[in-house]
Amino acid sequence: MKYKVGDKVRVRKDFKTCGTYGGYYVTDNMHKLAGKTVTISDVYECKYAICEDDKRYCWTDEMFEPSAKDLIKPGSVVEPRMGGKYLYLNDVFLSENGGLCLNALGLEEYTDDLLDNDGVCKYDIQKIYRTSGRKMRDLFTDEYLTLVWKREEPKEMTLEEVEKELGYPIKIVKGE
Structure with missing residues (x-):
């Protein structure tokens, strides 16, 4: 096992619901944590529990991406x-x-x-x-x-530059 209790790890961004990682399936609730940093709460023989889901699901090394x-x-x-x-x-x-x-x-x-x-x-x-x-x-x-x-720095672009990059006009809308 790569991680120990208390380690902060990032859940893979490319997580697939119903995919298997290290022999365990990913549920919809687990998928909601994709890209987020979580804390290892327990370490078992071949799986982990995390604080953020109240130890409900089994997590494996393959479900996490290493931090830089x-x-x-x-x-x-x-x-x-x-x-x-x-x-x-x-x-x-x-x-x-x-x-x-x-x-x-x-x-x-x-x-x-x-x-x-x-x-x-x-x-x-x-x-x-x-x-x-x-x-x-x-x-x-x-x-x-x-x-x-x-390190991938965010690229600053104007609306015109984004449209040129995409090749078509866009309209900016507010998110949720």
Whole structure:
């Protein structure tokens, strides 16, 4: 089992009602939580219970998507909004020259979406890489980096730009 009691996890956005995930079916009530962050309340041999449905349904690893924070492992390379690359090692982010940098408390300084807890935007992590470099100088070199995650910023567009993108006129209506 990937998660423990108290972990916050996001229910998959592409959840399908009546689909099976890890041998368990998805109900309409479970589907209502698609894309939402929930809290693990109990861990069993091959399933979980969550607080948000009063432990009524069985949840499996396949029903959750990992948070961006979960993708950072020792040896990962990250790129913050301010630029540069940092190696995650021993719970801290080290700069290319080996200096302690980024945030002194490591991952504790970040939300699950890798935003700085103190609201200092320049420290928000924008990209996560796996490195295949075997020498110190290669760890940060682009040819040895594989992108694992990238922050998708909302795109600001005017009504005219949206219509041009879609290829037809639209009318904006209020949601529920």
